[in-house]
Amino acid sequence: MDEASAAGSASERLVQDEWFGSVRVTLPDEDSAVVRVEGPGVPTATLVRTGEVRDHPQAPVGTRDAARLTMTVGGDTAGLHLGAGRLTRSSFSVSAELPGRAYVLEPTSAFGGVLRRNGHQVAAFVNAEDELSAAWRPESACPSAEDAAVGYLLAAAFGTGAAHTGELVFEALLGAIGLPVR
Template sequence: MNDTASIPARIPPPVHDDRFGEVTVQLAAEQGELVVEGELIPRVTLRRDPAADVDEQVAIGTREAARLRLTVGGAEAVLRLGKGGISRRSYRVDVEHDGVRYRLVPDSVPSSRLTRDGAYVGDFLSDGDGRVIAEWREGSDVRPTDAAVGYALAAAFGTGGQPWWMMAADAVSSALP
């Protein structure tokens, strides 16, 4: 199957990454497909099972890892997703690929932090619309696979999150008459 067969023709312009040049993020939310590629990074694909229930709050359509298939550079990767709840950490996304563990977890209202084997490599910003901005940590040893995985996770699941106390305040205020 061609990885881009059902990706719509309207693709946002590539993002210029300071370390990895042009990066293209193709998100076809309706079809449950995401492709991230660039000249200096490996291709990442994420596909949602067509039988999965679609959650409109998630760009790729689900947070059920069993309903998603992730490949990095053509090789299968293991995807684990937090269930999402009150804490920012509950929205974490973990990937294991080629013996390396990645984690994308919200660390502020707009952004999420990417770590590789526990080492902080950068921050990502995305509203879940396929547009992604990466900010690499000064002095970090960022690798092409780090960038590819980070862009894909940010585009598929969005970034950022409110702190628990803000979510609790919202819940209380919405319960009041």
């Protein structure tokens, strides 16, 4: 199992991935609505949000509305399908379709998730406050540079994990009665 580690500022992280070398991940800030992944060993991948309003605080890119997002990997446009991100971990799943490949990033814990390509697990990703990392699973599916670009992009744009269902339901109840959540 190979690990990748990250270091860098809040708006940019430089990941040293054991399989794909240096991967630069640029995150959106107040002036930008773009997430970008690039490096000598991976194709450039971008996710661009349209509109100024950030309508989903738990998504670093600011929305879970696929109609407001455009994703490209190595010049190919990807189709996006996003779960609503509400009461269950699985509702935070993100799917991206590229020619011949279907990806799903699915939360498995509060901070972690797995990336699947065409149904096979390719990697486990973690995106916490100071860490963005991947543990590749070559025994399941040989990871490609495109897998790395897609995985890091989705992990940076949407996060990798989700709270337990009980916690999500409790937060929804608090919000419904007007109490602050997080």
